[in-house]
Amino acid sequence: MRLKAEGLAKVYPLPSGGTVDILSDASLTVETGEIVAVQGASGSGKSTLLALLGLLDTPDAGEISIDDACVNRLPDNRRSDLRAKKLGFVFQNYSLLPHLSARENVELPLMHGPRMARSQARAAVLDCLDAVGLAGRADARPRQLSGGEQQRVAIARALVRGPAVVLADEPTGALDTGTADRVLDLLCSVATEAGAALLLVTHDPNVARRADRALFLRDGVLERTSCA
Amino acid sequence: MRLIRDALRDMRAHRIRTALGGLSLFLALLSLAGTTVVGTVVEDLFVAREEQLNGRVPTLATSLDIGSVGAVPLDELISTIAAEIRARDGEFAIIQEKTVQVSSTPGDELTREYVDGTVSLVAGRLDQVRRLPVLEGRWLDSDEHVYPGGIVVNMAGREVYGGVGDVVLLQGSPHATAYPQRIVGVISDGVGGAMIYQSLSSAVHFQPHVIDAVFSSELLVHLPGETVREVAGAIRDASAALGVPKDSVQPAVKGDLDSLLGNLAMMELGFGVVSGVMLLVAMLGLLNIGLATFRERARELSLRRALGATRLRIFGLVVAGTTLLSLGVAVIAIGVSYLAVAWLTPRLIDPASALAPPGYPMLAAVISLSASFGAGLIGGLAPAVAAARTSPTRLLRA
Numbered sequence: 315m316r317l318k319a320e321g322l323a324k325v326y327p328l329p330s331g332g333t334v335d336i337l338s339d340a341s342l343t344v345e346t347g348e349i350v351a352v353q354g355a356s357g358s359g360k361s362t363l364l365a366l367l368g369l370l371d372t373p374d375a376g377e378i379s380i381d382d383a384c385v386n387r388l389p390d391n392r393r394s395d396l397r398a399k400k401l402g403f404v405f406q407n408y409s410l411l412p413h414l415s416a417r418e419n420v421e422l423p424l425m426h427g428p429r430m431a432r433s434q435a436r437a438a439v440l441d442c443l444d445a446v447g448l449a450g451r452a453d454a455r456p457r458q459l460s461g462g463e464q465q466r467v468a469i470a471r472a473l474v475r476g477p478a479v480v481l482a483d484e485p486t487g488a489l490d491t492g493t494a495d496r497v498l499d500l501l502c503s504v505a506t507e508a509g510a511a512l513l514l515v516t517h518d519p520n521v522a523r524r525a526d527r528a529l530f531l532r533d534g535v536l537e538r539t540s541c542a
Numbered sequence: 543m544r545l546i547r548d549a550l551r552d553m554r555a556h557r558i559r560t561a562l563g564g565l566s567l568f569l570a571l572l573s574l575a576g577t578t579v580v581g582t583v584v585e586d587l588f589v590a591r592e593e594q595l596n597g598r599v600p601t602l603a604t605s606l607d608i609g610s611v612g613a614v615p616l617d618e619l620i621s622t623i624a625a626e627i628r629a630r631d632g633e634f635a636i637i638q639e640k641t642v643q644v645s646s647t648p649g650d651e652l653t654r655e656y657v658d659g660t661v662s663l664v665a666g667r668l669d670q671v672r673r674l675p676v677l678e679g680r681w682l683d684s685d686e687h688v689y690p691g692g693i694v695v696n697m698a699g700r701e702v703y704g705g706v707g708d709v710v711l712l713q714g715s716p717h718a719t720a721y722p723q724r725i726v727g728v729i730s731d732g733v734g735g736a737m738i739y740q741s742l743s744s745a746v747h748f749q750p751h752v753i754d755a756v757f758s759s760e761l762l763v764h765l766p767g768e769t770v771r772e773v774a775g776a777i778r779d780a781s782a783a784l785g786v787p788k789d790s791v792q793p794a795v796k797g798d799l800d801s802l803l804g805n806l807a808m809m810e811l812g813f814g815v816v817s818g819v820m821l822l823v824a825m826l827g828l829l830n831i832g833l834a835t836f837r838e839r840a841r842e843l844s845l846r847r848a849l850g851a852t853r854l855r856i857f858g859l860v861v862a863g864t865t866l867l868s869l870g871v872a873v874i875a876i877g878v879s880y881l882a883v884a885w886l887t888p889r890l891i892d893p894a895s896a897l898a899p900p901g902y903p904m905l906a907a908v909i910s911l912s913a914s915f916g917a918g919l920i921g922g923l924a925p926a927v928a929a930a931r932t933s934p935t936r937l938l939r940a
């Protein structure tokens with residue numbers, strides 16, 4: 315599996331009129347088993363890039379392909395399906411639904427995209443919760459879980475469908491250093507075990523060090539940095 | 543299926559939102575179902591009562607003045623009318639009310655006491671023309687069957703004269719011979735006072751002088767499913783067959799059902815308008831709640847989008863939510879109004895009428911369900927469109 319972006323550009327309108335180029339010519343490739351970090355200053359466009367790569371948004375120029383098939387010009391419902399099937403997301407602020415239990419939160423991606431038998435779905439949910447060490451807390455609500463635990467639930471959710479790529483936007487941004495390290499370890503190991511590529515978007519050099527490869531986003535362009 | 547499960551889970555999670563939306567819809571539906579129920583039930587009661595007292599719709603009455611019984615023999619008179627009316631699949635009754643002396647202690651001649659009583663002498667099938675539920679025993683024999691006679695009493699009559707099997711003495715006038723008659727049936731006629739029904743031909747057989755020299759009585763004719771005009775025509779034809787000039791006959795509908803139903807319809811219309819407004823308000827409420835809670839939901843919806851939900855799916859989720867809610871509420875409202883009807887109608891019925899209480903009108907259920915479904919669908923539409931537009935990138939900058 316290869317997720318490839320070439321020459322991505324994204325332009326946002328300014329409130330004052332006029333536009334601002336957040337991305338101008340961003341290119342990268344992520345392959346199975348790789349952990350790639352994208353660093354950059356706040357406001358440099360990291361989240362914007364992640365949204366494009368995650369098929370949440372469409373670029374104004376450039377091309378995104380999965381295994382050499384161009385996907386950024388697909389209609390919305392096809393992109394939704396691709397998200398369900400091939401991509402997993404972990405966001406900075408856990409983004410668990412507060413009214414659902416850990417188990418139901420992990421089950422959410424299975425509610426969309428290709429159908430899965432009930433028993434199979436239940437097993438997949440439990441496996442993933444188990445992988446992040448929370449099998450015992452399956453029925454807890456998010457507010458009953460610590461920040462680190464919530465983020466582990468989010469990781470389980472990202473992996474439940476067996477995605478090809480996990481896209482994580484500041485996955486440890488809201489955690490204290492110790493917890494952040496453990497969660498990051500977990501994210502890297504379960505993603506690798508699940509055979510998914512991992513794209514980490516962060517401004518934290520400590521996070522970037524965990525990656526096989528780190529890129530730096532500056533002035534709308536991705537630059538290579540020295541490997542950690 | 544996944545969609546419905548998802549929507550139900552979503553509703554359970556947002557109890558307050560669900561309850562608020564449901565409550566106003568519930569009130570509107572209760573009012574709507576109530577209007578329909580009251581409308582049809584009261585109409586049924588009115589009609590039932592009118593049919594019991596004055597004859598099934600349409601029944602027309604006219605006075606039957608035939609110089610004297612001698613002019614046309616009674617059996618011939620009856621059979622002539624019967625031939626005319628039954629040829630049109632109708633029924634008729636000839637009624638003459640008389641005050642008689644009645645004794646319910648026929649055994650002992652010395653202690654025997656008489657009381658004034660009212661006897662309705664009837665020919666034809668009064669039990670077919672009026673709605674007269676038989677409570678005990680049976681209705682009178684047919685006109686050809688004059689012997690051994692027998693009488694039928696109403697509920698008040700049973701209190702005074704006794705029930706089926708008891709024998710009373712009937713004395714047509716102070717000096718006439720008293721004849722024993724056995725009670726063969728008890729009916730409900732909606733009349734509060736004691737009534738005795740006796741076959742006209744049988745009475746004449748036992749006591750030729752029981753009817754006055756001038757035979758003046760009322761003729762009732764009912765033609766099922768026909769118009770008032772048709773019934774009037776049938777009565778004129780029957781009169782003509784008896785030698786009475788057609789234009790001297792003035793058949794008329796007895797009772798006041800038309801104006802009662804007219805008033806009822808006006809009332810129903812008024813309540814219907816109120817219910818409609820309530821329904822509209824409830825729908826706007828759903829719309830408002832849907833749009834107001836949209837901000838709170840936006841995060842959730844954009845997360846669902848990121849996790850692979852298509853726009854259609856999000857749209858469906860929101861619409862399914864309000865639609866399920868509205869259907870659930872409708873079922874509850876129908877249940878409540880059903881219980882209210884089951885509890886109330888037996889209490890609305892005059893015990894003297896002994897009418898069966900009308901059942902729950904299916905129409906009310908159908909109207910409530912479809913109104914609720916419509917309100918839920920329309921009320922959920924705009925929030926669903928807004929929801930479907932939620933961008934999945936929202937999450938990244940929360």
Ligand SMILES: Nc1ncnc2c1ncn2[C@@H]1O[C@H](COP(=O)(O)OP(=O)(O)OP(=O)(O)O)[C@@H](O)[C@H]1O
Nearest residue numbers: 326327336354355356357358359360361362363517
């Ligand atoms: N929908 C939008 N409309 C206009 N401007 C936007 C929009 N989305 C993002 N921006 C702007 O684009 C720039 C990049 O945003 P982005 O969220 O990608 O940055 P980031 O690198 O993720 O920053 P951070 O590290 O703070 O999360 C910001 O200046 C932001 O204000």
Ligand SMILES: [Mg+2]
Nearest residue numbers: 360361483938
């Ligand atoms: Mg960001």
